[in-house]
Structure formats: C-alpha cells, structure tokens
Amino acid sequence: MLKRTLVANRGEIACRILRACKEAQVESVAIYADNDAGTMFTELADVSVNLQGEGLGETYLNQKQILEIAQEYGCDSIHPGFGFLSENAEFAQAVMDAGLVWIGPSPYAISQMGDKMTARITMKQAGVPVIPGEEVDGGLEEVLAVAPSVGFPLLLKATAGGGGKGMRAVHNPANLESEAKAAMREALNAFGDDRVYVERLLIGSRHIEIQVLADKHGKTIHLGERECSVQRRHQKVFEESPSVALDSELREEMGRAACAAAEAVDYVGAGTVEFLVTPKGEFFFLEMNTRIQVEHPVTEMVTGVDLVREQLRIAAGEPMSCGKLNMRGHAIEVRLYAEDPENNFLPAIGQLKRFVAPTGPGVRLDTGVREGDMVTPDYDPMLAKLIVWAPSRNEALQRMERALEEFVVLGCKTNVRFLTELCSHPDVVDGWTTTDMIEKLWPNGWSPDQTSIVEEAGLLIAAVCEQINYGKSIAISRGKSEHVSPFSTLSRRYP
Amino acid sequence: MEFKTGGGKMEIEPHRDGSMFSHNGLVLHTGNGLWLEIDGRKYKAEAVKVGDTWWVHFMGHTLQFEVVEPGASGGEEDGNLTAPMPGKVLEVFVTEGQQVSAGDQLLIMEAMKMEHKIVADRDAVVETVHFSAGDQVTQGAELIKLSD
Numbered sequence: 001m002l003k004r005t006l007v008a009n010r011g012e013i014a015c016r017i018l019r020a021c022k023e024a025q026v027e028s029v030a031i032y033a034d035n036d037a038g039t040m041f042t043e044l045a046d047v048s049v050n051l052q053g054e055g056l057g058e059t060y061l062n063q064k065q066i067l068e069i070a071q072e073y074g075c076d077s078i079h080p081g082f083g084f085l086s087e088n089a090e091f092a093q094a095v096m097d098a099g100l101v102w103i104g105p106s107p108y109a110i111s112q113m114g115d116k117m118t119a120r121i122t123m124k125q126a127g128v129p130v131i132p133g134e135e136v137d138g139g140l141e142e143v144l145a146v147a148p149s150v151g152f153p154l155l156l157k158a159t160a161g162g163g164g165k166g167m168r169a170v171h172n173p174a175n176l177e178s179e180a181k182a183a184m185r186e187a188l189n190a191f192g193d194d195r196v197y198v199e200r201l202l203i204g205s206r207h208i209e210i211q212v213l214a215d216k217h218g219k220t221i222h223l224g225e226r227e228c229s230v231q232r233r234h235q236k237v238f239e240e241s242p243s244v245a246l247d248s249e250l251r252e253e254m255g256r257a258a259c260a261a262a263e264a265v266d267y268v269g270a271g272t273v274e275f276l277v278t279p280k281g282e283f284f285f286l287e288m289n290t291r292i293q294v295e296h297p298v299t300e301m302v303t304g305v306d307l308v309r310e311q312l313r314i315a316a317g318e319p320m321s322c323g324k325l326n327m328r329g330h331a332i333e334v335r336l337y338a339e340d341p342e343n344n345f346l347p348a349i350g351q352l353k354r355f356v357a358p359t360g361p362g363v364r365l366d367t368g369v370r371e372g373d374m375v376t377p378d379y380d381p382m383l384a385k386l387i388v389w390a391p392s393r394n395e396a397l398q399r400m401e402r403a404l405e406e407f408v409v410l411g412c413k414t415n416v417r418f419l420t421e422l423c424s425h426p427d428v429v430d431g432w433t434t435t436d437m438i439e440k441l442w443p444n445g446w447s448p449d450q451t452s453i454v455e456e457a458g459l460l461i462a463a464v465c466e467q468i469n470y471g472k473s474i475a476i477s478r479g480k481s482e483h484v485s486p487f488s489t490l491s492r493r494y495p
Numbered sequence: 496m497e498f499k500t501g502g503g504k505m506e507i508e509p510h511r512d513g514s515m516f517s518h519n520g521l522v523l524h525t526g527n528g529l530w531l532e533i534d535g536r537k538y539k540a541e542a543v544k545v546g547d548t549w550w551v552h553f554m555g556h557t558l559q560f561e562v563v564e565p566g567a568s569g570g571e572e573d574g575n576l577t578a579p580m581p582g583k584v585l586e587v588f589v590t591e592g593q594q595v596s597a598g599d600q601l602l603i604m605e606a607m608k609m610e611h612k613i614v615a616d617r618d619a620v621v622e623t624v625h626f627s628a629g630d631q632v633t634q635g636a637e638l639i640k641l642s643d
Contacts, residue, residue: 182603185585186610342501346579347606349634353543353550377581377606377634405555410543420555454556455502457521457531462549462560463496463507464516464523465542 002026002077002101002316006070007045009081010060011368012384013292014041017079020308029073031066033059035378040368047073060084063091067098077101077315083380086291087114103315105290109265113288116159117197123285126264128257131276131284133199143180143198147173150198156180158187159195164234166190169201202276202284204434207231208243209274209289210258211299213310214267215320222255223303224327226272226295229433230422232345237415237438238422239295240332241302244393244431245277254283261288269314270296270307276435294335294385297366301331301389330396331389334404334419336367338381341418341446347381350374353411358403362389362396375412383414393431397423417448497563498549504563529553576613576639578632582606586628589639593621601639604632619643 004027007017014030018041021028030045034054042048049069051059059065061084070078078095080086080103089107096102104110113119117135124130133154134146147154152173158166166187168179180196188194206229214220227243228236246254258273265288272293274286296307305322314320338348355371367384369375375383388403390396401423407416422428427437438446464470498505509516514526522532529540531553540553548561585603589595595615602613619641626632 182610186605189605343579346611349580351545353545354541354552356541408541408552408557410541410550410552410557411545414557417555417557448556450556453521453533454554455500455505455558456519457533457553458551458556458558459498459500459505459507459560460509460516460518460521460523461529461531461540461542461551461553462498462558462562463509463518464525465529465544465549465551466496466562467509467511467516468525470525470529470542471544 001318002312004029004073004075005077005079005103005312006031006066006073006075007041007079007081008060008066008085009079009083010036010041011039011379012366012382013081013083013294013368015044015368016366017081017308018044020306020312021079024309024312026312029069029075031060031069035376039373040370049073056084063088063094067094067100070095070100071098075100077103079103079311080291082289082291082294087289089114101315103269103311105265105267105269105271109267110290112265113290114160116157116161116287117195119287120197120285122264123261126260128261128264128285129283131199131202131286133197136197137195139194140177140180140184143196144176146198147176150200153201153203155199155201156183156196157199158183158191158193159197160191160193161187164231166196167234171201202278203436205276205278206243206245206433207236207274207286207435208245208254208277208283209272209293210254211293211296211307212258212262212267212271212273213305213307213314213320213322214262214269214271215314216268216317217319219320220259220262220267221320221322221325222258223299223305223307223322224325225251225254226293226298227433228295229435230428230437231435232438236295237335237337237419238332238428238433239298239334240330240393240396241298242327242330245281250281250283257283257285261285270311294382295333297364297385297387298331298333301364301387302327302329304328329389329391330393331387332396332400333385333387334400334422335382336384336386336407336409336419337415338375338383338412339415340413341415342448344445345415347377348375348413349377350412352383352409354408355410356406356408357384358386358406360403360406362399363403364388383409383412394429397429418446421449497565499561499563500559505560576601576616576637576641578604578606578634578636578638579611580606581634582611582632584626584628584630584632584638585610587624587626589621589624591621591624595619595621595641602626604638613638615641617641617643 006029028045030048032042085091089111092102093107136142153171156168168183170179184194211223226241228239230238261273272289275283277283357365364387388399390399404420509518516523524530531538542551551558597617599615622642623640
C-alpha cells in the first residue's frame with residue numbers, strides 16, 4: 001500500500017489522480033508553478049508545494065526540483081499523469097534510484113515504446129502488424145531520399161513525438177521539403193529531438209486503441225477499445241467505447257495483439273496500444289502510450305474499472321482487482337478546448353466569466369478549471385472532458401448533445417457548439433468516423449449552423465443587456481424588500 | 496443601438512414594456528434572470544459583458560456582440576497582418592519592398608507549441624516587417640504591413 005504520493009502534474013489530470021488518492025486513502029502532495037496558484041488541483045491535495053522558477057523547464061519538467069520536493073515531504077511514490085514527465089524514462093529511473101515508487105511502467109518499457117522507431121522494430125519482432133513505412137536515422141536528406149519508396153500521401157512523424165506535434169501529412173511531393181523542415185522544427189521545439197520518420201498515410205482509416213493493464217503478478221489483460229477517429233490537427237476531440245467498427249472477434253484479435261505488445265516490453269501498469277484500422281478491417285500498430293490516457297474515462301464507464309485506482313494498486317505490488325472483461329452500454333467523451341473552431345481551431349484565451357457545467361444522469365465532468373479562472377497561453381488549451389454513459393450508442397449521442405447544450409462558457413471561445421453539432425452529424429450518428437473526417441467535411445473551416453432567428457435573438461439579448469446594464473444593476477433594482485425572513489418559510493410544506 | 500459581430504454590423508432598437516422587451520416577434524423577459532420567448536416557448540439565457548463585448552448563451556448557442564459606441568469611426572482594418580496568439584516568430588520569408596501575391600507565405604510563428612502560417616490576403620507590396628525570427632510577439636501585434 002502506498003502511503004504518500006506526489007502528483008507531478010497539473011490541471012484536470014492532477015485533479016483526477018488526487019481524488020483517486022483520497023479515495024484510496026493515500027496522502028497526496030501537489031506541486032504547482034506560480035501561475036497555477038489557487039487553481040483547483042492545488043486545493044484537492046493534502047499538501048501543495050510551490051515550484052520555484054518560471055516556464056515549464058524550471059517547473060513541471062524540472063526533475064531535480066520535483067524529486068527534492070518528493071523527498072522533503074516524505075513521499076514514497078510519484079504519479080506523473082500524462083504529458084510532462086510521464087513518458088520520460090530518465091526521470092522514471094531517477095525516481096526509482098531515489099528509492100521511490102514510479103507509478104508507471106519500467107524505464108525500459110518507456111524507452112522501448114517512446115522512441116517510435118525502436119517501437120516499430122520491437123513490434124515487428126513481436127509479430128504485431130506495423131504500418132508500411134521507413135525508419136530513418138539521418139536528417140533531412142535521408143527523409144527526402146526514402147519518401148518516394150514509401151509513396152504519397154505520406155505522414156512525417158517525430159520519432160520522439162506525441163500529441164500531433166511534429167507531425168505533417170504530405171499529399172504533394174512538391175511540399176515534402178518545406179513540410180519536413182516544419183516537422184523537424186516543431187519536433188525540436190517540443191521534444192528537443194528533431195528526428196522524424198516516414199510512414200504511409202492510410203486514408204479513411206480509423207484510430208482505435210486498446211486499453212491494457214498489467215500487474216507484477218504476471219497478469220496482462222485488455223479492457224476493450226476506444227474509438228478516437230474524430231480528430232482535428234491530429235488531436236482527438238471525440239472518443240467513444242465500444243467502436244462500431246469492431247465485432248467481438250476483431251476486438252479479441254486486437255486485444256491479443258495489444259497484450260502481446262505490452263508483454264514484449266514487460267509492461268506494468270495502465271497503458272494504451274494505438275492501432276489504425278483500415279476500412280477492410282486490417283489493423284496496424286501505431287504506437288503505445290506508456291501512461292494513463294486523456295480519454296481513459298470512456299473505458300472506465302463501460303468496463304466499470306477505475307484505472308487510476310488500479311495504477312495505485314499495481315504500483316504498490318498488489319494484484320489488479322478486475323476480473324473478466326464485461327463491457328456494458330456506451331460511453332462518449334468530448335474534449336472541451338479553449339479554441340476558435342471558426343478560425344481553424346486556433347487556441348483562444350480569456351477569463352471564464354461564466355462556466356456552468358451540465359449535470360444529470362450519466363454525465364461526468366473531468367476538469368481543472370472553475371468559473372473565474374483565466375485561460376492563458378501558458379498551458380494546453382483543454383478546459384474539460386465531458387463524458388456520458390448510456391445504455392446504447394444512440395442514447396449516448398442524445399445525452400451528450402443535451403449535456404453540451406446545457407454547458408455555458410462565456411468569456412473565452414470554446415468548441416462547445418462544434419461538439420454539439422458533431423453529435424447529430426449524420427456521419428457521426430452512422431458511426432462513419434475517420435481520422436480525416438473534419439478536414440473532409442469542413443475543408444474551408446467550420447462555422448456554426450445558425451439560423452437568422454438565433455442571430456436576431458442573440459442580438460436582442462445583447463441590446464437589452466446593454467440597455468439595462470444587465471449583471472451590474474441587479475443589486476440596485478432588487479433593493480431591500482427582497483430579503484425574506486427564513487422563518488416565514490418554516491412551516492411551508494413541499495410536495 | 497449598434498453592434499459588431501463576426502458577420503458585420505447590426506442595428507437594433509428593441510421595444511420596451513416594463514421588464515419585457517421585444518423585437519420582430521421575439522420576446523425577452525428580464526424580471527428574474529433572462530428568458531427568451533420564441534413561439535410561446537421559453538428558453539433560459541445567460542449574458543455577461545467582457546470589455547465592450549456581450550457574450551450570450553441560449554439554446555446551446557454562444558454568440559458575441561461588440562458594442563459600437565455612437566459616433567465611433569468605423570475604422571476599417573486593412574493591410575495589417577496581426578498575431579492571432581501570443582507566441583514566437585520562427586521564420587520571416589519576405590523583406591520590405593517585396594511584391595507578394597495573395598496566398599504567399601509571409602511568416603511562420605509558433606504559439607502554444609503549434610506552428611501558424613501568416614499568409615498574404617491579397618496581392619500587395621510589403622511595406623513594413625515588424626519582427627524577425629526569434630522575437631516574441633503579443634496577441635494582436637501587427638507583424639507585417641502590406642500596401643497596395
């Protein structure tokens with residue numbers, strides 16, 4: 001049993017982990033940079049420690065400082081969350097060398113999977129199918145040289161990459177050089193490593209990933225799939241489980257491949273094996289994420305497994321608590337981003353003057369922000385994950401649409417309306433989701449499906465609010481007579 | 496009353512009857528929060544003012560309306576290419592005096608770890624380049640000025 005865990009992350013995922021620690025009766029220590037002071041996650045921890053310094057390098061990526069805090073505050077373990085240091089083998093090793101428990105797989109497993117080229121080679125050897133492509137070790141010249149043999153359209157991917165950074169699709173050979181330069185530059189800035197490799201771009205394919213869980217008692221299981229095909233700029237926005245593209249046979253086949261992938265690197269903990277599935281039903285290994293995943297809640301909703309609690313259990317050396325896979329109903333997650341979908345989904349900033357999240361049956365909100373918080377360009381623009389569960393896919397879509405319509409965010413642009421319309425889009429309703437669907441459906445950018453009556457109604461509201469100084473005059477207009485004595489309602493009967 | 500939206504300028508003078516306002520058959524009740532009435536059905540609305548802009552939410556829609564002060568000049572924004580986000584200039588492809596065509600890449604900047612291309616919106620001559628590679632820019636900063 002772990003006693004005290006340091007959560008080396010921030011925002012929404014830090015909240016998720018800190019709550020799991022509370023439930024598991026593990027004490028928790030949060031760390032926060034100056035510009036995160038007073039945010040939600042710092043209040044959910046038993047102890048919150050201010051990181052010294054500015055910028056990511058001096059704070060959330062500062063291995064030395066984080067380890068010192070862990071030791072100073074008597075922690076016995078570190079949970080890295082996702083992003084930041086979660087897939088840094090060197091840090092995992094340093095944590096273990098300091099005598100602490102690393103809540104995640106071994107540094108060996110992280111580095112085998114973290115370097116995408118090594119991962120490809122390892123998977124090929126383990127008999128897991130990989131996408132046709134070329135591993136490249138040299139610089140720009142070698143990329144240009146191997147591209148023709150891979151064929152167009154192709155995808156340039158950062159070897160050290162993730163999250164769509166350093167990834168470029170090239171449809172036209174004429175753009176290869178400039179796109180390769182851009183990918184290398186992005187990769188260098190994001191990961192400090194400018195190597196890229198070349199892969200065939202599988203058009204019209206689906207992005208489907210398998211959740212795996214492995215403990216130190218030799219048990220490796222899969223928890224079914226997540227369909228994450230709906231993406232913009234190679235970042236996921238809409239995830240669901242189960243996928244309409246999988247029958248139980250293909251699920252078992254992919255599940256077996258995912259477990260084989262995990263076992264090939266002696267994987268321990270929660271991990272995700274990503275696959276591309278072609279319209280013909282062939283599947284190819286894409287990569288393995290050696291950490292908890294952003295979209296883990298959809299798996300939790302349909303399998304009833306608490307993945308973060310299992311991570312804590314497994315890290316403590318206990319056997320996992322889940323039994324046979326039993327998927328039930330349908331779950332969908334959407335990612336609420338601070339961004340402007342009408343302007344190529346460009347990140348947006350501003351203050352969350354109003355932030356009213358939906359509630360009701362089957363609705364779960366994972367967020368790290370509250371009304372009044374500032375959205376700054378300092379961190380990832382994801383504000384919240386909204387997850388719904390319902391007995392069927394159709395009901396889940398209806399529930400998500402209802403929940404999104406209730407969601408009020410004012411003061412910062414978000415993709416709420418885009419997500420709402422997605423829920424009733426015929427392609428989504430029919431389950432024809434592919435990784436290129438957003439670019440295909442809205443090649444010239446998305447704009448809301450708005451009737452003139454909506455615009456007129458909005459204009460009326462704005463004009464009236466301006467005229468009556470809405471929001472500022474309430475205190476004056478209500479006056480003193482509004483105070484009702486609590487005793488006057490004492491004997492009132494409520495139905 | 497005049498407002499600016501993404502689609503242009505709009506004017507409206509709602510009719511007032513106590514705490515009830517109406518326009519073109521639409522009714523807004525303001526007695527207890529904001530309630531929009533359309534065809535006999537009522538919908539809850541939320542509104543908040545940030546700077547000069549009213550942010551409005553109702554029926555799952557979020558809209559913005561910027562108040563245009565009476566008498567304000569309709570200052571047309573032209574020839575300016577501004578930073579969409581705070582970030583860093585990575586590469587500048589043009590020099591002052593250079594002729595460019597619509598669609599030409601002028602500059603690449605990085606914001607939130609993603610690259611954004613700044614592209615010429617018309618055929619023009621580069622009048623001023625305000626930044627060079629490596630410079631930090633704030634949101635809305637003019638990056639390049641074009642003249643016809």
